[in-house]
Amino acid sequence: MASILLRLKLDSGSTDKPRIVILLGAPGSGKGTQAPLLSNFLKMPHISTGDLFRENIRNMSPVGKQAREFMDQGLLVPDEVVLAMLFSRLGEADCKGGAILDGFPRTLAQAEALDREIAATHELSVFYLAIDFDLLIERISGRLSCKQCGRSFHKKTSPPMKEGHCDSCGGLLFQREDDTKEMLSKRLAVYSEQTKPLIDYYRKRRGILKEIQADGSKEEILQAMILSLCCGKV
Ligand code: ADP
Numbered sequence: 001m002a003s004i005l006l007r008l009k010l011d012s013g014s015t016d017k018p019r020i021v022i023l024l025g026a027p028g029s030g031k032g033t034q035a036p037l038l039s040n041f042l043k044m045p046h047i048s049t050g051d052l053f054r055e056n057i058r059n060m061s062p063v064g065k066q067a068r069e070f071m072d073q074g075l076l077v078p079d080e081v082v083l084a085m086l087f088s089r090l091g092e093a094d095c096k097g098g099a100i101l102d103g104f105p106r107t108l109a110q111a112e113a114l115d116r117e118i119a120a121t122h123e124l125s126v127f128y129l130a131i132d133f134d135l136l137i138e139r140i141s142g143r144l145s146c147k148q149c150g151r152s153f154h155k156k157t158s159p160p161m162k163e164g165h166c167d168s169c170g171g172l173l174f175q176r177e178d179d180t181k182e183m184l185s186k187r188l189a190v191y192s193e194q195t196k197p198l199i200d201y202y203r204k205r206r207g208i209l210k211e212i213q214a215d216g217s218k219e220e221i222l223q224a225m226i227l228s229l230c231c232g233k234v
């Protein structure tokens, strides 16, 4: 019901363009937790470039091969590889009504390319999930991911019901290779240098960026985003 109301509200805006929702934030800020919840609520697909790369790696595709050497070092995959993969995904039929992007854009060049691609055709909303670095380290070093569906758990704060297995699909849980402490500090440095400038990039464009405190509960964070999309000026 709430979802129907929200759709009506979104649809009755000044334009009926589909919406791209970007989740921006450091590794561990909760993008991958919130994106499926938001996706379920808005009935829009959730696109995680990290998940797409991991899927390509599992399938040993050429994109997977290219991405792996960068991901293994905690570095960003080159823009042209990311852009080709992302735009191809956005071109699929289920994205006609919009999409939620998790982990993209991560560089200024990616943000500009996205703007060029969708400026005339889509509305844009950006949620910046703001959180302390200390909390990130604790979240990520205890993170467990499902091999099958990608859902995240945490050893201490949100353990699965059955140890080692995903609550959603029963898949095996594992620690991502890039979720170790050493790799994490590298990824956080890459985030600060290459992705953080995007906050200002979107902040300069009035009404696009909304900052969400990402240290609350899953429900609180989701609610803040929904309220903002539905009632507030983002
Ligand atoms: P997290 O948000 O926890 O860092 P992701 O699953 O989003 O995890 O990303 C994992 C890795 O995949 C990144 O460290 C990077 O190597 C690669 N990657 C994902 N998205 C992008 C992107 N938009 N641009 C470049 N590299 C990316």
Ligand code: ZN
Residues within 6 Å of the ligand: 146, 147, 148, 149, 150, 151, 166, 167, 168, 169, 170, 171
């Ligand atoms: Zn699963």
